[in-house]
Structure formats: C-alpha cells, structure tokens
Amino acid sequence: xxxxxxxxxxxxxxxxxxxxxxxxxxxxxxxxxxxxxxxxxxxxxxxxxxxxxxxxxxxxxxxxxxxxxxxxxxxxxxxxxxxxxxxxxxxxxxxxxxxxxxxxxxxxxxxxxxxxxxxxx
Numbered sequence: 001x002x003x004x005x006x007x008x009x010x011x012x013x014x015x016x017x018x019x020x021x022x023x024x025x026x027x028x029x030x031x032x033x034x035x036x037x038x039x040x041x042x043x044x045x046x047x048x049x050x051x052x053x054x055x056x057x058x059x060x061x062x063x064x065x066x067x068x069x070x071x072x073x074x075x076x077x078x079x080x081x082x083x084x085x086x087x088x089x090x091x092x093x094x095x096x097x098x099x100x101x102x103x104x105x106x107x108x109x110x111x112x113x114x115x116x117x118x119x120x121x
Contacts, residue, residue, distance in 0.1 A: 021067050025076045029063050032079040035086035036060050048096030049089035056085035 036056045043049045059082035066075035 020070050021072045021075055025072050025079065026067070028076055028079040028083075029060075029067055032056075032060050032063060032082040032086070035083040039086040039089045042090045043093045046093050046096065049091070049093035052085050052089035052092060056082045056089060059085060 036053070039049070039053050039056060043053055059078050063075050063078035063082055066072075066078055
C-alpha cells in the first residue's frame with residue numbers, strides 16, 4: 001500500500017506542475033521586469049528608445065497576465081521579448097547620446113578651427 005500511495009503522490013505532483021508556470025518562466029519574467037526597470041532608469045525622459053521601452057512594458061504586462069493564466073509558453077515568450085525590447089531601448093538611447101556627444105565635439109572643433117584661422121590672419 002505504501003508503494004501505491006507514493007506513486008499517487010508523485011503523479012499528483014507531476015500533474016500539478018503541468019497546469020502551472022515553470023520556475024524557469026518565473027525567473028525569465030523577473031529578469032524582464034528588471035530589464036524594463038533598468039531601461040526606464042537609463043532612458044529617463046529621452047525620446048531615443050522610448051518606443052521600444054513602451055513595447056517592453058506592454059510585453060512585460062502581457063507576460064504577467066500569461067503567468068496569471070498559467071500559460072507557461074506564452075509567458076516565457078513574452079518575457080523574453082520584453083527583455084530584448086528593453087535592451088534595445090537602452091542601446092538606442094546610448095547610441096543617441098553618443099551621437100549627440102560626437103556632434104557637440106565636432107561643433108567645438110569647428111569653432112576652434114575658425115578661431116585659429118582668424119588669429120592667424
């Protein structure tokens with residue numbers, strides 16, 4: 001009797017896991033939440049990356065809803081997409097910042113050259 005009880009308990013645990021969300025998916029959803037928060041902090045009010053950040057937020061929200069519905073595959077997929085969009089948002093923001101810094105540096109160089117030309121006349 002002990003053996004059949006053990007088999008039944010194992011079966012119940014296995015069946016209980018089928019309808020839920022895996023630990024791996026829960027971890028992915030947590031990583032996507034962290035990525036979205038970090039992207040928000042990195043981007044701030046910048047326009048560069050804002051669209052991607054909003055998409056990341058939307059996907060994260062959908063991933064949370066999928067977790068609530070115990071839809072493991074959908075939650076996993078949406079969480080991965082949210083994390084990637086958050087990373088893209090940060091990359092776009094950093095690229096825009098680097099471009100702006102380069103433009104400012106070039107403008108400074110032009111100004112210095114013009115001043116040097118005027119002084120040499």
